[in-house]
Amino acid sequence: MFFQITKAATPLTGCRRQLILRSLSSSTNNIQIEVDNKTGFATVSMNRPPVNLLNLELINSLTRSMKEMEQNKSRGIILTSTSNSVFSGGLDIKELYRPDVQRLREFWTAFQDMWLAWYGSAVPTAALINGHSPAGGCVLATCCEYRVMLPKFTIGLNEAKFGLVPPPVVRISFKNVLPLRIAELALCQGKLFTSNDALNIGLIDELAKTKEEGYEKCVKFLQTFRKVDPVARSLTKQQFRGKDLDDLRKGKQKDLNDFVEHVTQDDIQMRLGLYLEQLHNRKKK
Numbered sequence: 608m609f610f611q612i613t614k615a616a617t618p619l620t621g622c623r624r625q626l627i628l629r630s631l632s633s634s635t636n637n638i639q640i641e642v643d644n645k646t647g648f649a650t651v652s653m654n655r656p657p658v659n660l661l662n663l664e665l666i667n668s669l670t671r672s673m674k675e676m677e678q679n680k681s682r683g684i685i686l687t688s689t690s691n692s693v694f695s696g697g698l699d700i701k702e703l704y705r706p707d708v709q710r711l712r713e714f715w716t717a718f719q720d721m722w723l724a725w726y727g728s729a730v731p732t733a734a735l736i737n738g739h740s741p742a743g744g745c746v747l748a749t750c751c752e753y754r755v756m757l758p759k760f761t762i763g764l765n766e767a768k769f770g771l772v773p774p775p776v777v778r779i780s781f782k783n784v785l786p787l788r789i790a791e792l793a794l795c796q797g798k799l800f801t802s803n804d805a806l807n808i809g810l811i812d813e814l815a816k817t818k819e820e821g822y823e824k825c826v827k828f829l830q831t832f833r834k835v836d837p838v839a840r841s842l843t844k845q846q847f848r849g850k851d852l853d854d855l856r857k858g859k860q861k862d863l864n865d866f867v868e869h870v871t872q873d874d875i876q877m878r879l880g881l882y883l884e885q886l887h888n889r890k891k892k
């Protein structure tokens with residue numbers, strides 16, 4: 608892996624911080640990591656224009672960045688994006704449509720590993736949701752312990768709307784955040800919530816007017832752990848999330864086989880193709 612260390616022009620303009628910026632993955636720079644020298648918190652920014660779609664490479668970078676933060680004994684992580692309007696557009700459906708099955712298997716295994724790394728992270732995490740966050744984007748946000756969102760965007764699990772059945776790994780972190788009834792209905796409806804509605808149901812914890820304000824709110828949350836022993840904190844988090852993590856670790860192979868079987872069905876392929884077309888033609892109407 609290649610790391611470039613440079614002084615950054617901060618994407619969080621207006622923030623009073625001395626930053627070190629590193630780009631992960633020399634070929635694509637699909638992740639940027641900035642460490643705040645003052646607080647020790649790292650900001651991990653997804654950087655795959657135009658809409659941070661989660662393809663195999665971005666997913667692997669997210670997993671690597673979490674592992675690196677843990678090794679460096681980072682004190683807290685803020686997950687956000689370099690875009691002004693999208694946190695993440697979710698899975699890159701091109702990975703699922705007419706797939707090479709070997710790559711599809713690799714893709715889903717990488718997604719499972721990313722989920723294990725972020726949902727099970729030893730380091731405290733907060734998501735600064737600075738744009739739309741459908742499906743896979745919502746999964747990432749709900750893996751974090753705290754969510755601050757900017758207004759007038761949408762978040763949720765909309766898979767049912769285009770005919771996909773969300774696998775357990777997509778549902779679990781959502782269910783961990785919301786009352787079961789709300790989670791079940793939202794999933795069955797494939798509902799995307801506005802920032803305000805997401806706040807009202809508890810899918811996010813706070814709204815912020817700007818990215819800078821959102822950043823400060825995430826920092827404030829991460830600082831609530833300042834006086835807590837990090838090992839006790841991390842083990843306590845594991846007690847809440849351990850069963851979900853163990854279930855996926857033990858059932859990984861079956862989950863992978865189920866996913867590949869579901870996605871490669873003719874009917875699902877047809878729906879994915881239609882959805883891609885619909886997304887592509889959206890702006891032409």
Ligand SMILES: CCCCC/C=C/C(=O)SCCNC(=O)CCNC(=O)[C@H](O)C(C)(C)COP(=O)(O)OP(=O)(O)OC[C@H]1O[C@@H](n2cnc3c(N)ncnc32)[C@H](O)[C@@H]1OP(=O)(O)O
Pocket residue numbers: 657658660692693695696697698699700701739741742743744765766771772773774777866869870883886887888889890
């Ligand atoms: C059994 C398996 C289940 C697995 C669980 C699945 C999880 C998922 O994450 S599936 C993906 C769900 N995501 C979505 O439904 C989001 C769809 N996208 C949008 O709603 C919008 O693109 C947006 C709100 C995220 C951003 O809007 P905007 O800024 O206006 O950008 P564009 O719509 O113009 O998109 C730019 C470009 O990207 C293409 N695109 C968008 N989303 C996807 C996607 N998920 N996969 C593949 N491609 C996508 C879009 O078509 C545009 O490309 P061009 O048409 O070539 O310009």
